[in-house]
Amino acid sequence: HDTTLGPALGGTRMWMYQNEMEGLNDVLRLSRGMTYKNSISGLDLGGGKAVIIGDSKTEKSEALFRRFGQFVNSLSGKYITAEDVGISPEDMVHVSKETQHVVGLPGKSGDPSPVTAYGVYMGMKACAKIQYGSDSLTGKKIMVQGVGHVGEYLVKHLTEEGAIVSISDIQEDTLKRVSTTYNAKVVGLQDVYDAEMDIYAPCALGATLNDDTLSRLKCAIVAGAANNQLKDEAKHGDQIMKQGIIYAPDYAINAGGVINCFSEVKGLSLQWAHDKAQEIYNTIFNIVTRSKNENVPTYKIAGKMAEERITNAKLGNVK
Structure with missing residues (x-):
């Protein structure tokens, strides 16, 4: 691209x-x-x-x-x-075996899921800071949709902080195991959007923020690991703001995985990746703050910030 x-x-x-x-x-x-x-x-x-x-x-x-x-x-x-x-x-x-242009191999930086989940957790805390005045997630009702690789690690962080976690997943066995391990409440696939929750974390496939679901969501924050969460970026990105819900743009909050891969490309440590993923807190905080100040939806602000860096690089003054 x-x-x-x-x-x-x-x-x-x-x-x-x-x-x-x-x-x-x-x-x-x-x-x-x-x-x-x-x-x-x-x-x-x-x-x-x-x-x-x-x-x-x-x-x-x-x-x-x-x-x-x-x-x-x-x-x-x-x-x-x-x-x-x-x-x-x-x-x-x-x-x-055929190319060196590949990352995420076993024994190298390995599975990026833990770093991705940590970044999502950090971004979620930044949203909470703006929405609630505190970034503590203790006692917050959080719905994690999709508890595969990333979702499960996210549930772990949230549970350890004392959040009240509900989970949903298409794979029954995964659902049972994660539910038992973290004492999380299981919610049916169709019941996710009507559940009582403070924060909705979509961590499965994309497009779960759409005409059908947005009118049903009872949360104050959407912060999850899935890609392309807004079915129609412009339409649903505008609508979610109108509803007063803080939306953490997917590609900004779920960047831990790519940070992990970058560390492998450059031969950097897992600790470096973890520290870099922690910076997602500031990235999301800045996006949401700018969104509120300019009264522009977060997806537009994130796009603007990403484009500004590319434009600067083209002009030769990259940050």
């Missing part, structure tokens, strides 16, 4: 798209998101993304990932790939 700030970094997603057009639309949307995410996080990276059309449960093979690795290699480092939905660090090992 853009390589002004550096090589394009973004994950590979394996998903059963209905057709090629659907896959193409998704990858274009996701790659633009990566440009903004990498920029607003202050990383010297552009944005890119890849999708492999197929069933991640039945259609994986070493040959498939090696062939994909050859393709990534043909781009000569303009695109650096990593795991995303439907892909494991082990799959990335096969990719790495």
Whole structure:
């Protein structure tokens, strides 16, 4: 999508798209998101993304990932790939047999989920600071939708701080395990949007903020790890502000994963990644503060801030 700030970094997603057009639309949307995410996080990276059309449960093979690795290699480092939905660090090992332009391998910076979750947790606290005057989440009712990799780590942070956590997930076994481990209340898939909550944390697939759900949400903050949370960015980003809900723009709050990957690209420590993810608190705080001061929705402010950095880089005075 853009390589002004550096090589394009973004994950590979394996998903059963209905057709090629659907896959193409998704990858274009996701790659633009990566440009903004990498920029607003202050990383010297552009944005890119890849999708492999197929069933991640039945259609994986070493040959498939090696062939994909050859393709990534043909781009000569303009695109650096990593795991995303439907892909494991082990799959990335096969990719790495054909190209060095891959991050998130086992034993390197590994699974980015803990760092992503920590960043979301920090961003959520920044929203609370503005909405409630205190960034403490103790006693706050928080709905975590999707307790796969990132969601589970987020539940851990929230529980440890004394939040009252409810969870929902499509995978029954994951739901049971996380519920038991953290004593979290289980909520049905369709009941999420009508539940009593202070904070809604979408951590599964995107577009959960839409015409149907926004009118039902009873929260004061939306802060989660999912990508593309607003089904229609302009329409629903404006609507959520009108409802008085603070929305933490997805690509700004969930940047911990890409921070983790960047640390691997540059050979930096996990501690560096953790400290950098802590800065997401300030990023979200600044976005929401500017949004309130200028009376402009947070998604627009985040976009503006990301674009300002890219424009500055083009003019040669990069921050």
